[in-house]
């Protein structure tokens with residue numbers, strides 16, 4: 001990689017944003033960017049594991065949300081060979097104000113992608129894999145069939161790997177789209193609410209808060225054994241009580257696992273950071289969320305949907321077993 005390109009890449013990574021896109025025009029260019037506090041700083045990715053993971057993804061023609069969303073944790077995750085694969089291409093049909101993934105008209109769905117994902121899982125030796133995708137509003141099923149094909153390929157090739165999917169909202173798509181994914185039985189179904197309902201028109205205008213909530217609720221209703229998970233970004237101008245209300249809404253949809261992390265502005269054209277939430281405030285949010293009954297809560301400035309997902313899956317399973325044993 002040329003020196004200037006490498007610099008731009010590293011800069012983007014330390015400025016990263018939460019995975020998953022939704023929809024909207026980018027915010028107007030903001031004048032000046034807030035300096036990041038010390039607790040946000042991350043190390044540049046230089047390990048052998050990082051290079052090997054990158055090489056494997058390129059050789060299999062796979063996109064990752066770690067790179068496309070310029071995730072700040074890429075150095076740590078890829079050193080451990082934990083990568084989150086982004087299926088259905090690298091181009092999203094929406095353009096959320098917070099998301100760094102490229103927007104435009106996506107290419108045709110790659111029929112080899114499911115086998116390539118399974119090969120990556122085998123080569124990386126993954127016990128737990130997270131699969132996400134861009135929004136594909138151009139496809140009649142929003143890309144649901146490709147999620148099913150990927151799950152089936154993983155079950156065939158690496159049967160001991162547990163599978164977590166992080167899907168779009170499938171807004172305006174037939175209910176059969178989500179039903180087909182649930183029938184393929186991923187271990188964890190994640191869909192991020194991203195922010196409080198008041199901010200949807202500016203941050204996630206292509207999505208609808210209650211439609212996303214209904215998606216989570218319907219997954220649990222269709223198959224209560226699948227763990228459900230959802231995430232929120234902080235620092236976009238949300239109020240504390242609004243966040244508490246979103247937690248209540250998630251619990252009413254029986255969401256098992258809540259993740260919360262700091263929003264970081266990927267470029268000056270994206271929504272600006274209104275606030276850097278302190279680690280102590282994240283701790284307070286986590287305590288409230290636990291009291292509201294989530295099986296598991298991960299809340300810290302650098303928490304992202306797929307950060308430490310394998311370890312968290314094991315914790316979530318243990319928490320469910322303990323709850324069942326206690327008869328709660």
Ligand code: SF4
Nearest residue numbers: 066071074077306307
């Ligand atoms: S936190 Fe998730 S998106 Fe970020 S580098 Fe790790 S696996 Fe990739």
